Each structure stands twice: as structure tokens, then as C-alpha cells.
Amino acid sequence: MAATWVRLSGLATSLLYAALIVWLYASQPQTVAEVTGGLTATIGAYRIDGQSFDDGRSFFRKDQFQEARAAFQRADPAQRDARTQFYIAYSFYRQGWGRVYNDDALFTQGLEAVERAIALAPNQRLVVDDPELGVRTGDELRAELQRGLTHDASDLNPLRLFRRRL
Amino acid sequence: MSPLREALVLPCLFLTVALLGGLRLGPEVRLLPPPAGALVLAVLTVGALSRSRVLVLERFLHHRRSPLENLSGALVIGTLLAASAQVFNVVTPDRGLLHVIVSVFFVVQLLTTLAGVRDRLAMLRSVTVLLGCAFVIRYVALESLYAPGRSLMKRVMTALLEGVTLGAIEYEPAGPATGYLAFAALAMFVAGLVLLDWSEPDVRLTPEVFRLQPDATGELTVVETGRLEPSSRVRQPAEPD
Numbered sequence: 001m002a003a004t005w006v007r008l009s010g011l012a013t014s015l016l017y018a019a020l021i022v023w024l025y026a027s028q029p030q031t032v033a034e035v036t037g038g039l040t041a042t043i044g045a046y047r048i049d050g051q052s053f054d055d056g057r058s059f060f061r062k063d064q065f066q067e068a069r070a071a072f073q074r075a076d077p078a079q080r081d082a083r084t085q086f087y088i089a090y091s092f093y094r095q096g097w098g099r100v101y102n103d104d105a106l107f108t109q110g111l112e113a114v115e116r117a118i119a120l121a122p123n124q125r126l127v128v129d130d131p132e133l134g135v136r137t138g139d140e141l142r143a144e145l146q147r148g149l150t151h152d153a154s155d156l157n158p159l160r161l162f163r164r165r166l
Numbered sequence: 167m168s169p170l171r172e173a174l175v176l177p178c179l180f181l182t183v184a185l186l187g188g189l190r191l192g193p194e195v196r197l198l199p200p201p202a203g204a205l206v207l208a209v210l211t212v213g214a215l216s217r218s219r220v221l222v223l224e225r226f227l228h229h230r231r232s233p234l235e236n237l238s239g240a241l242v243i244g245t246l247l248a249a250s251a252q253v254f255n256v257v258t259p260d261r262g263l264l265h266v267i268v269s270v271f272f273v274v275q276l277l278t279t280l281a282g283v284r285d286r287l288a289m290l291r292s293v294t295v296l297l298g299c300a301f302v303i304r305y306v307a308l309e310s311l312y313a314p315g316r317s318l319m320k321r322v323m324t325a326l327l328e329g330v331t332l333g334a335i336e337y338e339p340a341g342p343a344t345g346y347l348a349f350a351a352l353a354m355f356v357a358g359l360v361l362l363d364w365s366e367p368d369v370r371l372t373p374e375v376f377r378l379q380p381d382a383t384g385e386l387t388v389v390e391t392g393r394l395e396p397s398s399r400v401r402q403p404a405e406p407d
Binding site: 003004006007008009010011013014015017018021024025028029030031 | 169170172173174177178181184185188194195196197199234235237238241245
């Protein structure tokens with residue numbers, strides 16, 4: 001009887017361990033925070049740090065984008081929250097936006113962040129209900145970042161100088 | 167073999183090898199799944215281990231074992247397969263001509279071992295030497311040759327090598343921490359092989375094989391009614407003290 005229990009518990013432990021390894025290989029976490037965050041998100045227990053998120057949004061509204069990103073990253077160290085990742089992407093967009101030209105490096109990072117945010121959203125539909133934002137969906141922000149990274153003849157249009165930042 | 171060793175220790179040991187085998191701790195952490203070539207090498211390794219009786223399959227999968235015992239036996243074999251794939255993944259350069267050369271070397275070596283080595287100890291020695299040499303080539307020689315901040319002589323040597331092979335030889339250093347992890351993975355793999363139960367299965371005198379039957383004088387005699395497994399051996403009784 002004891003041997004049966006040992007076998008059953010060994011089997012359960014091994015299967016759980018194997019599942020963890022498969023998950024690690026599939027998700028490729030870079031930090032311990034991403035591992036723990038990913039595991040807690042899998043069972044629906046992941047929560048962001050609300051205080052840091054509010055700090056980040058406050059910096060974001062004051063156009064202090066680097067400070068905002070630091071706070072957002074503190075709020076969501078595992079990069080598992082779609083809304084926080086959306087704000088990070090938006091901060092890259094606003095910081096990289098220029099009337100004459102955009103900063104491609106910042107836009108590229110923004111695109112990566114918004115892709116991550118969309119992937120995390122339920123059914124990949126991401127809507128952020130914040131009246132102070134120019135665009136409120138992941139799809140719009142992604143399209144805006146992709147347009148900013150595209151170089152064509154319309155870049156020479158002088159009317160670009162009058163466009164507005166979203 | 168104790169149920170604890172079979173159901174918990176061996177699978178966990180081999181799963182840890184499977185985890186560490188793909189881990190690369192460079193500027194960024196990467197987990198590399200085994201390439202298709204490593205899977206072929208793993209199958210060859212398990213075949214060679216079985217042929218040399220390092221892995222006695224009947225000890226893990228047999229019709230006399232209960233379904234639960236067979237399940238845990240199958241898990242051991244499955245995790246051994248995964249660990250074998252990852253030990254070859256960890257000692258093989260990740261890409262380029264070196265990856266191809268080392269993979270071909272492993273295939274040839276394993277086929278030779280499969281054909282020639284029948285003894286358990288010889289097989290264990292062979293696997294240890296094979297993996298040990300591959301570890302030294304990758305994590306001592308190549309890592310030193312391609313390490314960042316290497317000397318002028320080494321840079322000239324690698325530039326010459328790349329020039330001669332028209333750029334086919336490329337090697338990306340995995341970082342010193344990966345070397346330590348690879349060593350731990352290889353040590354655990356060999357330890358797991360040593361821990362595998364290698365004793366030959368006993369023949370049980372069950373009614374399907376033998377039966378006691380009274381003869382004409384009324385004495386009971388043992389009558390063989392079944393067939394012994396070809397690989398089974400009857401254990402000789404111990405000499406009385």
C-alpha cells in the first residue's frame with residue numbers, strides 16, 4: 001500500500017515538474033520575477049502593484065516618460081498585465097513622436113510592448129478606458145507605431161509639421 | 167529497485183537534466199529545446215543503453231507489473247529519452263559547421279557503441295568518456311577560443327579558421343555560467359544511468375509456468391506448464407551456511 005502511494009505521488013510530482021519545464025521552454029522567462037509572475041498568472045493569482053501603477057500614470061500625464069516606465073515596470077515586473085504593458089508602449093510612442101521625424105528605436109520598443117500587451121489581453125482585444133489617451137485600443141496604438149516606423153514619400157509632406165501627437 | 171527511486175528520484179533527476187541541458191546563461195537567458203538531430207541521438211543512446219543492459223527494459227515495462235508500475239516505468243524511460251536529447255544539445259555547438267561536425271561525430275560514435283558494446287560497465291564508461299570529451303571540446307577549448315576579450319593570437323586563429331572555411335565556422339560563446347550548468351547536467355545524467363536498475367528480472371514460479379502435480383506414487387512433482395521468457399534467468403538458491 002505504501003509503495004502504491006509512493007508511486008502515485010512520484011508520478012504526480014514528475015508530471016507537474018515536466019509541465020513546469022515545458023512551460024518554461026515555451027514562455028522563455030528572462031528573470032525570476034517573470035517566472036513567478038507567469039506561474040501565478042497561470043492560476044489567475046497575479047496582481048500588479050497598484051501604487052506603482054498610479055505613480056506611473058501620474059508621471060505619464062506629466063510627459064515624464066522614463067520615470068513612468070520605471071514605475072510601470074515596478075508595478076508589473078513579470079510583464080503579465082496587458083493594461084500596464086499598453087501604458088509602457090504608449091510612453092514609448094509619446095517619447096519617440098516628433099513633428100519632423102520619429103525616434104525609430106523608441107517606436108520599435110513601443111511596438112514590442114504593444115504586441116506583448118495585445119497577446120496578454122483576453123481574446124487579444126485590448127481596450128483601455130482612459131479619457132486622457134488619444135488612442136485607447138491596442139490595435140490603434142500598434143497601427144500608429146507601425147506607421148511611424150514606415151518610411152515613404154509621405155514623410156516629405158510639409159503638412160506633417162501640423163499633425164498632432166495622439 | 168525501490169518504488170521511491172523508480173517513481174520519484176530517477177524521473178526528477180532526468181527531468182532536471184532535461185531542464186539544465188537547454189539553459190544558456192549569457193547576456194540573456196535562453197532555453198533551447200533539443201533540435202531534431204538531438205532526438206535521433208537520444209533514441210540511439212537509449213537503444214545502446216538497452217542493448218548493453220544498462221537499461222533493462224523488463225524492469226520498467228513488463229506484463230507481470232501492475233499498470234501503475236508500468237506507468238512509472240514508462241515515465242522513467244520517457245524522461246531518460248528527454249534527458250539524453252538534452253545532454254547532446256548541451257555539448258553540441260548551437261549552429262554552424264561545428265554543430266554539423268559534432269552531430270555527425272556523435273551519430274557515428276553511438277552507432278559504433280550500439281554495434282560493439284554489450285557490457286554494462288563498458289557502456290557506462292563509453293558514455294562518460296564521450297560526453298566528457300564533448301564537454302571539454304565545447305566548454306574548455308571553444309569557449310576559451312571565442313571568449314570575449316580574447317588575446318590577439320586567438321583572434322588571428324579564429325579569423326584564419328573562419329577564412330579557410332569561408333565563414334562556415336561560427337561559434338557563439340555560451341558564457342561561463344552555462345559551462346558549470348552543463349557539467350552539473352552531465353554529472354546528473356551519468357548518476358541517473360548508474361542508478362538505473364540493471365539486475366536481470368527473476369522468474370517467479372507462478373501457476374502459469376510451473377504446477378505441482380502428484381505422480382503415480384502420490385508424490386508431488388514440479389511440472390512445467392508455461393514457457394520462460396528468453397531473457398530470464400532462474401536465480402540459483404544460496405548455499406546454506
